Amino acid sequence: MQRALPLRHLLATTLIPLARQSLVLPVRHSFRSLHSFSHRHSPSMTAVTIPSTGQHPSSPVTLFKNPIRAIWNVQGENVPTLWWPSRDLDPSQPRTVLLMIPGNPGLIDYYTPFLQTIHDTCQGKIDIFGASHLGHSSGRHVTDPSRLFTLQEQVDSKIAIFDALAEKFPKGTRFVLAGHSMGSWLSLKVLKARPRHGIERVFELFPTIHKIADTPNGRNMKNLFKPSVQTMVGGLVSTLRFIFSAPPVLRSIVSLATGQDAEMATVTSQELLHGHVVRNCLFLAGQEMEQIAEMDTVLIEEHASKFVFYYGKTDEWSPIENYYEMQERFPKVKSILCEQGMVHAFVLGHGEAMGVLVGGWINELGL
Secondary structure: OOOOOOOOOOOOOOOOHHHHHHHHHHHHHHOOOOEEEOOOOOOOOOOEEEOOOOOOOOOHHHHOOOOEEEEEEEOOEEEEEEEEOOOOOOOOOOOEEEEEEOOOOOOHHHHHHHHHHHHHHOOOOOEEEEEOOOOOOOOOOOOOOOOOOOHHHHHHHHHHHHHHHHHHOOOOOEEEEEEEOHHHHHHHHHHHHOOOOOEEEEEEEOOOOOOHHHOHHHHHHHHHHOHHHHHHHHHHHHHHHHHOOOHHHHHHHHHHHHOOOHHHHHHHHHHHOOHHHHHHHHHHHHHHHHHOOOOOHHHHHHOHHHEEEEEOOOOOOOOHHHHHHHHHHOOOOEEEEOOOOOOOOOOOOOHHHHHHHHHHHHHHHOO
């Protein structure tokens, strides 16, 4: 197993060179020692390496306009993460930590503009963490590109990451979960596993928490998730990458084909379009179709006051009928129907707008 490298600054393909340069020296100065630790009471978790939360640069508003990037080793698997540290607070006041759980594809870099906007909207008062899904990244930290990770392994990974944060931050820290798409279902699993561990709010953004296979996209795309198709598509992606090996060329093709802006096209071309990543995305989607079926009504009713569900009007993964169903079945839950024309994949063009909304919700809580 390749050892996880704490604060190893990956070539941040979604950031301009100036941003990369602005991180290196301040971070090395501020984090002289990094701590590796393991949960002795949790045999499923081995060495999770995260930066110390006890030291902060003196001016995070200027230092952390881009996140700290690190590889965490979670349950023996290396996971790319992003961290926006909070500014120094009164030590007598509890900390607030937002954990972002992505959808599928589960590349956390897609969420950079969204999370940066939340951090700015909250004036740097909260810590924000985000982690990619297992198997949804490429690079030297990947030890077995042939491995396909199950939905349950993704659940276990997110619970382990939450546990790492809960242990690292001081007692009384208030946690906020934000889940997007199937990440909303994963956030429910984290809450269910850790109901009394300081989770104050759960933001479910364009949630796919039940009957995914019965949605318009679920029905239309079901053949794409068959094992034979997963292998074929993964092979085609690997071939495409071999032919168009120059990053600028592949990025331009992606941008022209999808309409993505330069930042998102860079994430797609340099992080998503690898054979093993695409296979893991499709494999996970197939498992979602089979396993995300029944809504956990007991959990939602028990924690009704913690939730904000945010639905889109034209979402074919979580259709508008889900919004009306949520209102009818759970009148105590705050359900919102988007009036800003955002789409399911809000990170592709609406990340900042969604970030302003979520940041506002956090500010309203007084956290």
